[in-house]
Amino acid sequence: MAEQRTITLIVVDDHPVVRDGLRGMFESAPGFEVLGEAADGVEGVALAVRLDPDVVLMDLRMPGGGGVDAIAELTRRGARAKVLVLTTYDTDSDTLPAIEAGATGYLLKDAPREELFTAVRAAADGRTVLSPAVASRLVSRVRTPAAAGREPVSAREREVLELVARGTPNKEIAAELFISEATVKTHLTHLYAKLGVKDRAAAVAVAYERGILG
Amino acid sequence: MAEQRTITLIVVDDHPVVRDGLRGMFESAPGFEVLGEAADGVEGVALAVRLDPDVVLMDLRMPGGGGVDAIAELTRRGARAKVLVLTTYDTDSDTLPAIEAGATGYLLKDAPREELFTAVRAAADGRTVLSPAVASRLVSRVRTPAAAGREPVSAREREVLELVARGTPNKEIAAELFISEATVKTHLTHLYAKLGVKDRAAAVAVAYERGILG
DNA sequence: GTCCATATCAACCGAATGGCTGATGGGCGT
DNA sequence: ACGCCCATCAGCCATTCGGTTGATATGGAC
Numbered sequence: 001m002a003e004q005r006t007i008t009l010i011v012v013d014d015h016p017v018v019r020d021g022l023r024g025m026f027e028s029a030p031g032f033e034v035l036g037e038a039a040d041g042v043e044g045v046a047l048a049v050r051l052d053p054d055v056v057l058m059d060l061r062m063p064g065g066g067g068v069d070a071i072a073e074l075t076r077r078g079a080r081a082k083v084l085v086l087t088t089y090d091t092d093s094d095t096l097p098a099i100e101a102g103a104t105g106y107l108l109k110d111a112p113r114e115e116l117f118t119a120v121r122a123a124a125d126g127r128t129v130l131s132p133a134v135a136s137r138l139v140s141r142v143r144t145p146a147a148a149g150r151e152p153v154s155a156r157e158r159e160v161l162e163l164v165a166r167g168t169p170n171k172e173i174a175a176e177l178f179i180s181e182a183t184v185k186t187h188l189t190h191l192y193a194k195l196g197v198k199d200r201a202a203a204v205a206v207a208y209e210r211g212i213l214g
Numbered sequence: 215m216a217e218q219r220t221i222t223l224i225v226v227d228d229h230p231v232v233r234d235g236l237r238g239m240f241e242s243a244p245g246f247e248v249l250g251e252a253a254d255g256v257e258g259v260a261l262a263v264r265l266d267p268d269v270v271l272m273d274l275r276m277p278g279g280g281g282v283d284a285i286a287e288l289t290r291r292g293a294r295a296k297v298l299v300l301t302t303y304d305t306d307s308d309t310l311p312a313i314e315a316g317a318t319g320y321l322l323k324d325a326p327r328e329e330l331f332t333a334v335r336a337a338a339d340g341r342t343v344l345s346p347a348v349a350s351r352l353v354s355r356v357r358t359p360a361a362a363g364r365e366p367v368s369a370r371e372r373e374v375l376e377l378v379a380r381g382t383p384n385k386e387i388a389a390e391l392f393i394s395e396a397t398v399k400t401h402l403t404h405l406y407a408k409l410g411v412k413d414r415a416a417a418v419a420v421a422y423e424r425g426i427l428g
Numbered sequence: 429g430t431c432c433a434t435a436t437c438a439a440c441c442g443a444a445t446g447g448c449t450g451a452t453g454g455g456c457g458t
Numbered sequence: 459a460c461g462c463c464c465a466t467c468a469g470c471c472a473t474t475c476g477g478t479t480g481a482t483a484t485g486g487a488c
Binding site: 163169178204 | 427
């Protein structure tokens, strides 16, 4: 445990405070070297390519260059660096996309120092590190191998979706379609699963992105 | 009050039950003649052009040819017919768009028979008939001559909107942007006003329609 | 015939949302 | 200086939502 090579890393986060905190934390610990920082995904990719670190600590939600895209880009380029996603919330809806995009690990910013260090070492070795919440979600994903891709939306579900996009509350949707509110909720639950989202607002967004609406 | 010419009308509604109900109601009353029925906006426009009725009773939400579009089309063609919108809910978010598109009146389906008759006669004369709820909303619109068109969304509001489109709950948006949840709600309230919607799902939809997102 | 997706409905519950009212402070145009 | 918009925050409250569990019926797919 005592003998280890130095692990190089870069920090990609739009919040200077977070960057400083991470840099300070890792520089004060033996065995780590922070090569640089970036404030968004695009910068992050450029920096990773230029500095070739062992590990990239990446925030997911950033203005101008989302973290998921950055991870995908690094993966596409076959970068050597392992990406460790550091996010504020485990409920983050980008969890799975990030992992699918090629992230090696995923954990919360409020994790204890030692856990961070351990995670970075693990990531450098190519081992996967997941926070418990993410891990359990992965399991459920395996159980339901559906949610990700092009799950077709049924005609009825699409009708509901259209009304949702117009701001119609469930009760009115029910009246409009001559069904009960319970049924509307069922359709919505199915839609959320198919579209890989958690609420109606995100469902509408995904629907537009996929051309289901608009 | 006793002497009046016969008023011709057509019914446009996707629900056969409603069409029958309206037809029966008007045919059993003196001074009205139902020339025809249509099940969606496109049919409705065609029928109105062909039969040239005095009044078009139009539902707003219909599959395949929205009511608002149909009204706009009739207006564009300079049709003689007056359009009277008959809707189920006064909370309908299409209220104002429908009136802007050229509807002569707007009332609820559950209005008393006499009120319907009066409204149709008024519409035939070109007089405006509004349900109380709609009328009050119009007043507030006049007070706030903003809401309709291109109200610019502030940068901060757009940030919030983006997160909303990703399904982020307010609490997390707050954390993500380093502000309080109260502020997030304020931004959302402003967004709803600017986009002319009532909830986050509709806000996302409008944002995509206007190119603010996507 | 059986399995599965779809569509329908119910009841319960905690959490999230939206409405309302009101307030403070910074920046900008006139 | 004054008004206006933006951004920030607070508290309350009714409504709405989403999760969960479970059930029934129908119509294809195999």
